[in-house]
Amino acid sequence: MLNLDSSLKLLSKMVRIRAVEELIANDFLNNKIFSFLHLSIGQESAAVGVCSALNTEDLVMGNHRSHHHYLAKGGDLEKMIYEIYGDSRGCCKGFGGSMHMLDRSVGFVGSTPILGSVAPLGTGIGFYLKATKRDNIAVIFIGDGAAEEGAFYESINLAALFKVPILFVIEDNKYSVISSHSDRKSKDYSYSKIIEGLGATYVNMAAKDVAEVNSTVTSLKAGILQGRKPAVLHLDVVRGVYGHSGPLKENAPHYRVNDNIDFITANDCIGFYKDKLIVDGGIEADVIETLIEEEIKEVETVFFNVRSNIKIRI
Numbered sequence: 001m002l003n004l005d006s007s008l009k010l011l012s013k014m015v016r017i018r019a020v021e022e023l024i025a026n027d028f029l030n031n032k033i034f035s036f037l038h039l040s041i042g043q044e045s046a047a048v049g050v051c052s053a054l055n056t057e058d059l060v061m062g063n064h065r066s067h068h069h070y071l072a073k074g075g076d077l078e079k080m081i082y083e084i085y086g087d088s089r090g091c092c093k094g095f096g097g098s099m100h101m102l103d104r105s106v107g108f109v110g111s112t113p114i115l116g117s118v119a120p121l122g123t124g125i126g127f128y129l130k131a132t133k134r135d136n137i138a139v140i141f142i143g144d145g146a147a148e149e150g151a152f153y154e155s156i157n158l159a160a161l162f163k164v165p166i167l168f169v170i171e172d173n174k175y176s177v178i179s180s181h182s183d184r185k186s187k188d189y190s191y192s193k194i195i196e197g198l199g200a201t202y203v204n205m206a207a208k209d210v211a212e213v214n215s216t217v218t219s220l221k222a223g224i225l226q227g228r229k230p231a232v233l234h235l236d237v238v239r240g241v242y243g244h245s246g247p248l249k250e251n252a253p254h255y256r257v258n259d260n261i262d263f264i265t266a267n268d269c270i271g272f273y274k275d276k277l278i279v280d281g282g283i284e285a286d287v288i289e290t291l292i293e294e295e296i297k298e299v300e301t302v303f304f305n306v307r308s309n310i311k312i313r314i
Contacts, residue, residue: 002211007277010052010210011288012295014044014270017068019299020077024067024084025247027307035084035097036113037247040068042240045269046171047072049213050139050233053221054107057136059129061122062111064099065171069141074106077299081306088311116149118142119168123155126166130228137224138166145176148184153198156230160199163228167220168200170232171207173239180257191234201231208238208272238267 002010021039028037040047043065051060051072062069070080076091083090084098092100099113109125112118122140129136142152147170159166170191174181195202201223207213213235220231241249241264250256265271274292277283 002214004281004283006052007211007281008283008291010048010214011270011273011277012291013048013052013072014210014273015292015295016077016299017044017048017071018270019296020071020081020303021067023300023303024081025242028247032307033084033098035086035099036064036245037084037098038065038245039240039242039247040065041242042264042268043171043173043207043237044068044072045210045213045273046169046207046235046237047141049207049210050141050167050169050217052210053214053217054139055136056107057134058139058221059107059109059125059136060139060141061109061118061125062101062141063118063143063146064111064113065143066101066111066141067098069111070101070103070108073103073108075101075103075108076105077302078306079103081303082310085307085310116142116146116151118146119149119152119155122168123159123164123166126159126164126230127162129165130163135225136165137221138164139169140166141169141171143176144170144172144174144181145179145184147172148176153194156195156198156200156232159230164230165224165228166230167217167224168230168232170234171237172234173237174259175239175244175256177244191232195232199229201229202234203231204234205236207235208267208269209276210269210273211276238264238269240264240268 021041027033047068060073079091086094088094091102101111118140122138126138192202224231243250274288278285
């Protein structure tokens with residue numbers, strides 16, 4: 001059970017991530033950003049819940065949609081903003097853009113947009129942790145589409161065979177760009193049978209409650225380190241109103257069956273956790289709203305200070 005301070009920190013982190021992404025989305029629409037852009041709005045609880053259960057020495061890798069992974073692990077906000085604009089003061093010197101986040105000082109060792117490639121790379125990091133006898137784990141974030149790549153299953157098999165300390169996190173927003181599970185998998189497809197058959201622990205849960213994700217990862221990490229057995233955490237997330245790529249909001253997309261604006265709003269992880277803190281935690285609503293307003297103002301201050309100092313790489 002998290003204490004009050006820890007609970008509020010989880011909410012603050014999610015609000016911080018969403019605030020900066022909404023500012024980035026607005027600048028992209030106004031032709032101020034030329035990097036590819038994949039927003040994590042709606043999925044913040046997955047990254048925050050996972051990374052808040054880790055320490056600096058646990059090494060994390062992300063994918064093409066990794067603003068939330070980078071920030072949840074403690075990545076430098078200013079350097080991320082510079083990077084997205086292509087400024088040399090960015091976390092990858094302005095050469096990588098939105099899909100290449102990196103901050104080794106906090107254990108975020110990179111992100112790669114090549115579909116599924118983070119699985120074998122992360123497994124290699126797990127081998128490094130094992131070889132150097134560190135009491136830490138590797139963590140990789142992968143989408144549901146990339147989790148259908150052969151490299152994902154090969155990596156789990158290899159990690160289980162050699163007892164590699166790694167947690168594979170699937171952020172399953174169902175659509176893999178614009179296709180539903182039913183278009184990509186047979187009706188008898190079973191994540192649990194496949195993953196457990198390969199020798200890994202498998203847990204599937206909704207990511208809406210960031211505190212529950214945090215608690216689950218705390219237990220999984222302990223189990224991985226005790227038995228040196230890899231684990232897969234399959235998180236069901238709800239992608240926000242933005243599409244797969246770019247900042248345009250989806251208007252009645254035909255592929256989002258039973259997933260309209262009302263569904264998205266009702267399952268928003270920030271709104272859910274805010275209400276939970278008020279109802280279950282007994283925190284006054286005005287305290288929550290003040291915290292959110294202060295976090296957003298802080299993000300806006302950093303964002304606009306950095307943007308006013310941007311020097312675009314030519």
